[in-house]
Amino acid sequence: MIWFVGAGPGAPDLITVRGKELLETADVVVYAGSLVNPELLMWCRRGCETFDSARMTLEEVMEVMIRAEREGKRVVRLHTGDPSLYGAIREQMDVLRREGIAFRVCPGVSSFCGAAAALEAEYTLPGISQSVVITRMAGRTPVPERETIESFAAHQATMVIFLSTGMLGKLSEALIAGGYAKDTPAAIVYKATWPEEKVCRCTVATLQETADGYGIRKTALIVVGRILEGGYERSRLYHPDFSTGFRKACGEDMKDE
Ligand code: SAH
Numbered sequence: 001m002i003w004f005v006g007a008g009p010g011a012p013d014l015i016t017v018r019g020k021e022l023l024e025t026a027d028v029v030v031y032a033g034s035l036v037n038p039e040l041l042m043w044c045r046r047g048c049e050t051f052d053s054a055r056m057t058l059e060e061v062m063e064v065m066i067r068a069e070r071e072g073k074r075v076v077r078l079h080t081g082d083p084s085l086y087g088a089i090r091e092q093m094d095v096l097r098r099e100g101i102a103f104r105v106c107p108g109v110s111s112f113c114g115a116a117a118a119l120e121a122e123y124t125l126p127g128i129s130q131s132v133v134i135t136r137m138a139g140r141t142p143v144p145e146r147e148t149i150e151s152f153a154a155h156q157a158t159m160v161i162f163l164s165t166g167m168l169g170k171l172s173e174a175l176i177a178g179g180y181a182k183d184t185p186a187a188i189v190y191k192a193t194w195p196e197e198k199v200c201r202c203t204v205a206t207l208q209e210t211a212d213g214y215g216i217r218k219t220a221l222i223v224v225g226r227i228l229e230g231g232y233e234r235s236r237l238y239h240p241d242f243s244t245g246f247r248k249a250c251g252e253d254m255k256d257e
Helices: 017-025 038-043 058-070 090-099 111-119 149-153 165-178 204-214
Strands: 002-006 028-031 049-052 075-079 103-106 132-136 158-162 185-190 198-203 220-224
Touching: 002 017, 002 090, 017 038, 017 075, 017 103, 028 038, 028 058, 049 058, 058 075, 058 090, 111 158, 111 185, 111 220, 132 149, 149 158, 149 165, 165 204, 165 220, 185 204, 198 204, 204 220
Parallel strands: 002 075, 002 103, 028 049, 028 075, 132 158
Antiparallel strands: 158 220, 185 198, 185 220
């Protein structure tokens, strides 16, 4: 059994309890060294073999994992944040399926959740936005044409943009062309939950100059939307006039329990 484990956004204690236990019992760990905080490897027992996949091809990663698994070793593939987002895990899972090797996935705290915590933000505010678009600019990995930044910007929903810190000028242009007003609040969150975390608030028009000012070139998320400013409607869920399955509205009998 090979485990794909989400390492969380950076802080070593933001891995899940299950993920930590898997690291503690692993014989072999292949970690995405470009983004996984190496401090997480402190959970590994002495004698655990570790491999940094940043220096390896898919073929090399698979060879290490499959060999170890066939030798009866416990293997963990450690991915940053949650493995389901930009983790390139599908291609690894497909090789394992073809080889008849069992695997499971342990989720992790994605960096977009780490960024919300750093911003003290709620991505889904009543009356402002009830959706979060997670996307990226096209880089070496293309983005399907129907998923342009402009097309998502047209919804005015909250956006969290991964993997795009190197092209913020173009990102601003696309966000504005898509319909966000230039003064729409935005934020750049660098290394959320790491000791060197930086939270830079700006507008959609000033992303590039803000990043330049703080010397940020990578490992950041861009958050865009009116949720970053003052206004919103109070939640219905916690409103005294609103009944839920757990609580009766003031002056109303409990209907559905
Ligand atoms: N699976 C990861 C994302 C991997 S893609 C997750 O769930 O978070 C790598 C991109 O994620 C980076 O380019 C950056 O945009 C973002 N990222 C990862 N960790 C981050 C962090 N701690 N703070 C800000 N952005 C981060």
